[in-house]
Amino acid sequence: MTNKDRVLSGIQPTHESFHLGNYLGAVKQWVELQDSHDAFYCVVDLHALTTSPDPAKLRKQTLSSVAQLIALGLDPERCTLFIQSHVPAHNQLAWVMECLTGFGEASRMTQFKDKSAKSGTDRTVVGLFTYPMLMAADILLYQASQVPVGEDQRQHIELTRDLAQRFNATYKETFTIPSGYILKAGAKIYDLQDPTAKMSKSAESPSGIIDLMDAPEVNIKKIKSAVTDTERDVSFDEKKKPGISNLLTIYSALTNKSIKESEADFSGKGYGDFKGAVAEVVVEFFRPIRAKALELLDDPTHLNKILTLGAEKAEEVANKTLKDTYDAMGIIPRA
Numbered sequence: 001m002t003n004k005d006r007v008l009s010g011i012q013p014t015h016e017s018f019h020l021g022n023y024l025g026a027v028k029q030w031v032e033l034q035d036s037h038d039a040f041y042c043v044v045d046l047h048a049l050t051t052s053p054d055p056a057k058l059r060k061q062t063l064s065s066v067a068q069l070i071a072l073g074l075d076p077e078r079c080t081l082f083i084q085s086h087v088p089a090h091n092q093l094a095w096v097m098e099c100l101t102g103f104g105e106a107s108r109m110t111q112f113k114d115k116s117a118k119s120g121t122d123r124t125v126v127g128l129f130t131y132p133m134l135m136a137a138d139i140l141l142y143q144a145s146q147v148p149v150g151e152d153q154r155q156h157i158e159l160t161r162d163l164a165q166r167f168n169a170t171y172k173e174t175f176t177i178p179s180g181y182i183l184k185a186g187a188k189i190y191d192l193q194d195p196t197a198k199m200s201k202s203a204e205s206p207s208g209i210i211d212l213m214d215a216p217e218v219n220i221k222k223i224k225s226a227v228t229d230t231e232r233d234v235s236f237d238e239k240k241k242p243g244i245s246n247l248l249t250i251y252s253a254l255t256n257k258s259i260k261e262s263e264a265d266f267s268g269k270g271y272g273d274f275k276g277a278v279a280e281v282v283v284e285f286f287r288p289i290r291a292k293a294l295e296l297l298d299d300p301t302h303l304n305k306i307l308t309l310g311a312e313k314a315e316e317v318a319n320k321t322l323k324d325t326y327d328a329m330g331i332i333p334r335a
């Protein structure tokens with residue numbers, strides 16, 4: 001146990017590869033926070049069930065997610081890396097959260113509204129409705145003070161804060177009130193073909209998404225075909241030049257240069273040169289990561305060992321919080 005502040009975050013194993021938005025919006029910060037914080041990171045396989053994945057694919061994607069996280073820089077010696085379903089307290093606390101959440105409050109979650117509007121209420125599963133309460137449980141079980149995520153998760157974190165405050169006020173001080181750790185740069189990476197929509201695993205077409213496990217040629221082609229505008233100068237203006245601004249954000253985040261420095265790198269150069277340079281930075285950044293992830297996937301026994309240790313460490317913290325929660329509510333333990 002350490003005295004460091006806790007962070008917790010999660011990522012869904014809904015695809016075989018994470019995309020650039022997942023990395024820049026979230027995982028890059030996860031890696032950075034490993035040393036300054038007592039960090040817990042989970043692959044949220046239970047959340048992924050809301051998308052009814054094929055069982056064989058879910059198995060493969062879950063392990064692939066773990067391999068990618070390690071390849072991206074998570075070090076199981078310096079953080080606790082685990083799979084959500086391995087710690088049953090997540091479901092148990094989720095029920096408590098459901099009993100604290102108003103129906104109207106849950107109905108106002110924009111991700112639920114958007115997804116259910118797309119597929120219609122009959123085809124929308126109840127799990128999608130209660131999704132934010134399971135996420136609140138993920139966070140509160142670990143007494144996390146910071147939650148590193150992209151902009152699209154802000155509302156879920158607000159709900160988590162409300163639920164924690166409500167519980168503490170109604171029963172007993174039990175939960176740390178978490179804050180979102182949402183950096184300005186990279187918190188929202190946009191689709192390369194529609195730079196007004198976020199880069200998303202559920203986009204209709206893959207052509208605007210940079211997957212880290214894709215072959216370099218595929219990603220080079222996608223970046224070179226990114227939608228831009230009819231002007232000529234490589235400058236940052238999200239309203240007028242969303243495509244160029246998105247590429248500048250990507251370039252600056254991966255090179256650790258400011259937007260101003262990145263603009264200066266391309267002064268007097270055309271969009272063709274600029275896209276070529278962004279493609280090179282992206283592909284060279286992901287090349288060793290992809291190779292490392294594939295190497296890790298060749299040794300599932302090793303990955304499973306890491307996950308067993310992670311689940312044990314996570315469970316210790318989670319079970320304590322669950323016990324305190326039940327005690328505060330008057331649920332008696334088995335004698």
Ligand code: TYM
Binds near residue numbers: 009010187
């Ligand atoms: P998920 O799996 O959709 O995405 C994982 C992380 O990637 C971020 N992200 C982006 N950031 C910037 N630009 C983008 N285009 C972009 N797309 C995705 C997300 O904000 C997220 O941080 N509900 C969560 C998973 C979750 C969770 C949690 C997160 C479950 N329990 C507890 C934090 C704490 C989700 O669906 O993320």
